[in-house]
Amino acid sequence: GPNGALEATHPLALAPVTGPASNVDGFVRQFLRNLNYERGVPLSASSPNDQYFAFAMTVRDYLMARWLEDLRRQRVTQSKSVCYLSAEYLLGRQLDNNLLASGLTDIATEAMAQCGIDIEELRAQEVEPGLGNGGLGRLAACFIDSLATMSVPNIGYGIRYEYGIFRQTFVDGQQVEQPDAWLELGSPWEFPHPEFAQTISFGGHTETYDDEGVTRSRWVPSWNVRAVPYNYMVPGYLNGRVNTLRLWSAQATNSFDLRVFNSGDYEEAVRAQTYAENISKVLYPEDSTPQGKELRLQQQYFFVAASIHDFLDHMVADDFGLENLADRVIFQLNDTHPVIAVPELMRVLVDEKKLEWDAAWAITQKCFAYTCHTLLPEALEVWSVELLGRLLPRHLEIIYRINEEFLLEVRERFGDDEIRLRDMSIIGEFPERSVRMAYLATVAGAKVNGVAELHSQLLRDKVLPDFNEFFPGKFTNVTNGITPRRFIRLANPELSELITSALGTGWLTDLERLRGLESYAEDPDFRAAFREVKAANKRVLSDVLRARDGFEVSDGHMLDVMVKRLHEYKRQMLKLLHIVTVYEGIVSGRVDAASVQPRTFIFGAKAAPGYAMAKRIIHLINAVGSVVNADERVQGRLKVLFPQNYNVTLAERLIPAADLSEQISLAGKEASGTGNMKFALNGALTIGTDDGANVEIRQLVGDDNFFLFGMAEPEVEALWARGYKPAEFYQHDESLRRAMDLIASGAFSGGDRSVFEPVVSNLLYDDRFMVLADYASYIEAQAKVDAAHADEDAWTRSAILNVARCGFFSSDRSMRDYIDRIWHTPPAF
């Protein structure tokens, strides 16, 4: 038929077949069919893993018809799609989310019961796909959930890492990394499509040639790999929509193998295959720092080149004029990791489609937008010209030309201001010649956004002020958000029920409706019910931590939680100094233990494997925990728990049980934070600095319902300018001195003073993140926390108001902001 379509006549073949019947019998029948025909086992002999697979496949089957229909519609309507390009998607478990989205939870639970299967055991089988490091990767996962729920056509493109973020274990209190073999037993959620593989090239050289009188450039690469797409369903919440997440897996190409095979070197051939497949082997476990490794650049180019070609080959109709490409797609760059997509699209348009440079550049500048997720200067990614030119020689030429024309325009506007030209050049010259990926993204992107008001403002005014002046209107803000489906409805079913009992349904897709809870904050019955929810969540957490880590969570304790990647700028050390201060106060007899609110401090944090200071801090937290938890004198008052391997699954348990949320980064360093939003929406109060989205949380919940402390960003700047001497804070603050001295004394390291010496001296003599400068203010704020917690009713009232006033932080709102300010995609079709 035309365009290769089948000429089917059977009525069933004309539309996607519908799924199984939406009732318990239909579910049971399909489940058993999957168990028998897909797993090849009878129910009587099936393992929990077989059952999990058959169960997941059954859920899939219900979503399938909608998915196929949405894929078809995206192609047929040719309306503008969002292609989210992200090296990370920290998805968390899929099963419950997909049950919720399809409205099958009750039917499925009853169906399993009738098969004699405990659905909890099935849930426990799923290994979460940890294909991300932290905030940036989890944000991508929240965004694709919201887009599906809002019926916005979207493809999430990324990498199918064979090994996700490492599994963290503690040996003698120190972090030891284990590989995350999440695919060991396979995944029921993925659909490989080797027939749609793309060939991705690397290396070689460029040359010019005569093309009917026109001199053109072309790339003659020296090796290539196959990129095989794996599709994952991204179901919208109860709206019958299913978008696609397409992750690429690297395989050796036949030509690659053949050449080596022909040379008769079997071993070399196998080695070559390993080399190719290494590209999608493992996620770099780096958070907020770049990795200047060749393999990392290979990963980046691998997935964006595959994605661009995939979209152009399969999603853009043949008669859709390339000059209008921006009406068909916006490629959103999640940080700089996918920015090599810019020269790749230029290469396709100029070298392959033979467009004029200017026409190609005009298209490219409309097809990309860039989100920046950091302010740490050392975290801005650069690639050495040497490496980039070796791996992607044609792309380097294209980047040079983009830069040349850009600097020409800068010169026209600002004259021969050589310093400014150096500062704005996409190519940096020192300490080595390199490509500044954030600059490339800024020059190429239609829009550049930060991820919270403060961050966007600092990005515009402090990090890229020249670019802001040159490109007025290019910079904008979209404050991050979180999906309430996963982080309220699934993580906190009891709170969800309580909210629904007050507000009715509908709030999960219109989170501002939580405002309606404000009046309930004054209702004693509602407050009692709210407290009971928190208590129930603590019991659930207690069971989880007992089973998982052998911990006992004491009844009646305030749960004070700090969970996020371990990074000096996030200041886990400040939290620790508070704990040591309280502990030292009690054991020295200066503070009456009975006057201290019973608290359990919970940490969760992974350190990048190469980040020595972060690992030492983990060691120190565990060491302090061992001593404090074993000390009779603080029994029943203080406890420090550090469950290993903090991940999305654990977050879903910890956050709903928390009373106090620790968001204590140095002002100006945390771009946004998203954990802060999750805690507030689950009724924890925040103790936090004026940083990232904390600023917006505090504005919304009000000062009475937020424990603010520490320097604001301008004060941080001023202190730096004056010359920061951390040792002076140590000398002038007795309480700080006692805490630091106790650590230095070896009290937490069996008398060995050398173990934590690097941590102590770093604070005393360097302290880049001004822990000591904010210590006094933090301790003071913690005293206010204690006092506030003593008044149960007032605390609950504040907690309810936090929930009521944080509806703004739904990622649905973030998506609306992206649509209004950046994407301009039409409303759902």
Ligand code: 8GP
């Ligand atoms: C994080 C920011 O640190 C965090 O404040 C923000 O909420 C989150 O992004 C989402 O916007 N940044 C990163 O995770 C990050 O830079 N990671 C890249 C190095 C992998």
